Amino acid sequence: MKKGVLLVNLGSPDSTSVKDVKKYLDEFLMDERVIDVPYLLRAFLVKGIILNTRPKKSAAAYKKIWWEDGSPLIVLSKRLQEKVQQQVSVPVELAMRYGKPSIESGLQELYNKGIKEVMLLPLYPQFAMATTETILVLAEKIRMEKFPDMEFTILPAFYNQPDYIRDLSNSIKNSLENFKEDYILFSYHGVPERHIKKSDVTKSHCKIDGSCCNTPSKAHEFCYRHQCYETTKQVAKFLGLKEDKYSTSFQSRLGRDPWLQPYTDATIDELAQKGIKNLAVVTPAFVSDCLETLEEIGMEAAHSFKENGGENFLAIPCLNDNEDWVKTLSRWIDQWALQQ
Template identity: 70%
Template structure:
């Protein structure tokens, strides 16, 4: 019997510092998030970060927390509910960090008789710290607890026409309401070394101005290329003029080089250079979360206004839009009715 496990990032149990600390500990101790030797990672996370960051992060969560709970969890549940109503197979929802965890999601499917699972990492682009860590943990759990299950993983859908069409439509609807000067595509940042580690050719990715535009097998796992490609495809669909849009990366941590240009500095530069009306969208996420609701809609807005900008337009993620629910549901049903492995990319 076939079933689906949808997996998103996760969220603290509550906005209280103690729960934020627990969540950050699980998240940052993942070797694919902070990819340094365990001894160094332990010193950094448990010795420094968890003694300083939880209170600040809790204050940020408090700004965006809903009565129903964490926005990411609430929106993920709404998405799952919508898909569940339109598909013919059991659907379960899990988080990579926090609750409900991946093991409980697999157990839910197992209890319903599912032995063929379509894993859906809810990330359009591939990255070590998102898609890969979900796949690795799910496989570890399968081998340990569900040996009779088999997995198929939905490939990154950053360039899938169905996805880019829905994304472009969601952006276009907001731009029709806003006489913007510039549209910024702000993606979650990752360390530059992650790009090189994911390079299956071991030679292509230079993280410079040309490698992402040069055809290569490395692009299959190159987060940077996939982000720029999402921007390119959506900009083409929206008939955006060159110079009226750009790509940046947010949420860096530590002192190592992360993907550039940085969102905060880009927003500030645009304001200083005379951009008065700025729209920002975050296509690395399908559900609004701390990184979109607080970091973009609050922090980036403040930076832009202080730099001289007048109007700032936050464009929500796809969340549980009807057309996005229909798209995911169609992909699932196409897989469910195939006798061979899924081919949804």
């Protein structure tokens, strides 16, 4: 059976116009795994409130980071796909969970090439309902409706894979060559606390109490919080970081329900107020730079850090199309492609 790969990332508006941003946010926020409340309440919150206020603000944020050739996330993802394609023996297509190119179009491209066995490769190191799970659920729905003779192989979350940890650690080390940091903050995308408990396959392990993430459990296979802390732990070990020189936080919360803490914005302000003058922030929940890394961290957080007494701020780039990362992805793909 002929094999192929579909790389899947988050997605982006088609442009920075309020109309396109509104369309994108509608698709994103109406996803039941992003805002996981009953449909009518979700529709009221999204269409009745959020989409009447947020698109204009988000469009302004996208304008700050938009590149000449388009959305940074899309451009960087395409560069990654093109470089991987040059190194592997099977066709590789790119898709976005929201916006274009769609998962359906990516699968169609592979199908048109005679591909019947597809590796779905969500470009998220850690598993979460609102990232990996929603990709897998939609892809399976499309497969059943449009490509019933196609088979999927899923690349598991790679948050603790030695090759990934090495590549991430080395990219951080290279970024810090000309920066004398006092502290490194590992900032991950935030999710509501209820998502962690919903993803707990044991239905009893996750307490979000500071200890459950360090207690071995099969729940960790799908626990975003555990996987984030484990990524931080392993990178810190690889780089030889002292315990008082780094920590983990979570960004981009929405609404009033409790989200994973500590919050990145509050943590950055506190670090500055405590006398940290040189702060480096790395965002390991993303492999491609996007609005959350370039604007929320690289601009807003940097500004806030300096307003609170900090002096030098470094937003460490994501892996993007880093050559070592390209080689690692390519090796994973070829290892799968060569299996009988």
